[in-house]
Amino acid sequence: MTSNDSRPFGCAHPTSFEEELVNAMNNFANSADAPTFDAPGITRRSRRKRATAIAGISAALIVAGGGTALASITGGSDAPKPAPAAAITAAPAKDAATLLFAHSAGMTIPIDLLGASLADAKGQIEKTQTKLGKVSKVDCGKYGKPGTVIQVDPHSPKTVANGDTVNVTLCAG
Structure with a gap:
């Protein structure tokens, strides 16, 4: 056998170099810390x-x-353009019935009152510590259910704060 040939598998006597190499690899494997x-x-x-x-x-x-x-x-x-006081001739705009409440934390909270009953609208307005002002009714034809909110004043994009007065317009039928 020459020095470049490989030894047959299972040879019982490793060389000193092989023994040192195996010992060095075992030492390295046993000394390395596991990652945390x-x-x-x-x-x-x-x-x-x-x-x-x-x-x-x-x-x-x-x-x-x-x-x-x-x-x-x-x-x-x-x-948004204000609706005429006499009658609503087109579907009410969502912004016309959206109340923007300026919260004390600096946030503006939109409250959509379109289609809400007067009692629900009053409850939402009182939650914001604003006052319910004038309640009026207009003929809204086929665009709304009678007795529901179709417009608030002031409405989006104007904001209201604590103590302000909010006027509500209801659909008369």
């Missing part, structure tokens, strides 16, 4: 990242919505 993982820390970091992403997306949506409301206030083409 901080599972609770990893979970906290991922939850924190997820919460930050959700907060960022929510803030972007709020800013985008605020920009739309600002464009309407400044006279954009989408500015």
Whole structure:
């Protein structure tokens, strides 16, 4: 057998080099520490990242919505027109019956009252600590159920705060 030939499998006498190599590999395997993982820390970091992403997306949506409301206030083409007092000749706009409540925490909360009964609307208005003002009725034809809210004043994009008065217009039939 030459030095470059391999030995047959199962040879009982390894060379000294082979013995040293096996011993060195065993020593290395026995001395290496097992890796440790901080599972609770990893979970906290991922939850924190997820919460930050959700907060960022929510803030972007709020800013985008605020920009739309600002464009309407400044006279954009989408500015809602008040309904005539005599009759409603078209379907009432959702914004005409949406109350924007300016919360003390700096948030604006939209409250959609379109189609609500007077009792439900009164309850929602009182929850915001605003006052129910004048209640009027107009002929809304086929566009509303009699006795339901079709318009509030002031309505979106104007906001109301604690103590403000909200006027309600109901469908007369």
